[in-house]
Amino acid sequence: MKTYRQFSGQFNGQLMLKSAAVLLSLLLFAGGAAYAQEEQDNTKTKQAQAVSKEVYDQLQKAQELVDAKDNAGALRIANRLYNPDKLTEYEQANVLNYLGFIYYNMEDIPNAIRSYERMVAIPSLEPQMLKQTTYTLAQLYTMEEQYQQALTTLDKWFVMETNPAPEPFILRAQALYQLQRFKEMIEPIENAMQVATNRGNPIKEDWYILLSFAYFQDENYAKVRDVHKILLANWPKKRYWFQLAGAYTELGEDQNLIAAYDAAHTQGLLEKETEFVTMAQLYLQREVPYKAATLLEKEMESGRVSQDAKNYRLLSQAWMLSQEDAKAIPALREAAARSTDGELDVRLGNSYLNIGEHSDCVAAVRNGLRKGGLKSPDNAQISLGMCLYNLKEYNDAKSAFRQAARTTRSRRVANQWITVIDAEIARNEAIREARRAAEKKRQEVEERRARSGRAP
DSSP, X not given: OOOOOSOTTOOOSOOOOOOOOOOOOOOOOOSSSOOOOEEEOSSOEEEOOOOOHHHHXXXXXXXXXXXXXXXXXXXXXXHHHOOTTTSOHHHHHHHHHHHHHHHHHTTOHHHHHHHHHHHHTOTTOOHHHHHHHHXXXXXXXXXXXXXXXXHHHHHHHHHHOSSOXXXXXXXXXXXXXXXXXXXXGHHHHHHHHHHHHHTTOOXXXXXXXXXXXXXXXXXXXXXXXXXXXXXXXXXXXXXXXXXXXXXXXXXXXXXXXXXXXHHHHHTTOOOSHHHHHHHHHHHHHTTOHHHHHHHHHHHHHXXXXXXXXHHHHHHHXXXXXXXXXXXXXXXXXXXXXXXXXXXXXXXXXXXXXXXXXXXXXXXXXHHHHHHOOOSOHHHHHHHHHHHHHHXXXXXXXXXXXXXXXXXXXXXXXXXXXXHHHHHXXXXXXXXXXXXXXXXXXHHHHHHHHHHTTOOO
């Protein structure tokens, strides 16, 4: 089963079903004595439905016990009263209705269900009571996690009800959710929203959450995005920002993704390390590395982002991309010290090279080469050679470049540097020779002057 990504607080695919408010209402009885009323229609006379005084009195006693919190006593009376052989179908319906009500009060849902199942099986049950009890059964099946039975019963109820309220549609969507028929949830939820709108009633937050989940399972990320915009407009919560960001990720709307995270950050909703790191990575992705660096540095100092090799590596990368090599160096030093391979040491050496700290560059790159595990040791040798060249350690520099020249991709660059060094050595030797010749000439002139007795 799919679930929302990232969102650190994200919707986790579990929906808590609220206890259904079961509508249990007794039929209105005639007060006092039993009665029967005859109606004349055009073809026949029909006996109107009624309850006897005995049944009425017993149910009244049961009601008094319920009011006194004596559900067990009320249950005994109702159970003694229920005898299909002695009761009319109308009286049976009344007693079963009351039995279901008492069992529900006692939180004995299975027996409440059995009472209502017997009730709806009565052939002469009047249509309104049949409809009400069918819906009650759907709610009770849901409470008992009999979701397929709840769905089947709801479908029967929808046939009877010509003008359903929004809530039965939501109940149907909840049953579908529990049966993992996620895509089928969309239609009843949208129906509930439409009915609520037509009646001028507000649409509930939970409905939007259900709908968003259904759209997500349908991989309709544009709809997920739109629903979360509504959620944020009406119920601004942290998790909705991250779920909106997840929708933007699926849609490839990177600019909007960053805007969503940035809005959450501006509102102070980022709290977890993963959230700050994700925000920094998004800044890097959108080529605003300075924001990434300042965010990471601040949160690492505050302790909300851990000072480990991975985060120092990211911080140094952000500073380097910001062309702030001096600021990258402390982060690189910390990251390199915590790393078992030499990659970060070489990167540290390159930062030293960029700011002209050539001795530190040599030490860092050599440390990286010693650690090993380098992806491009030839490039490390190039960096080492350049630092040694700037220190005028030409022989060691040429040795580093010769090491780099062993690989095809670095051979041309390394040989160019060797040529430069050889030319530099030759030029320096020429300069030294010229200086030696000039010194020799000066000495010869002084000697001639001395021999001639002239002052220098």
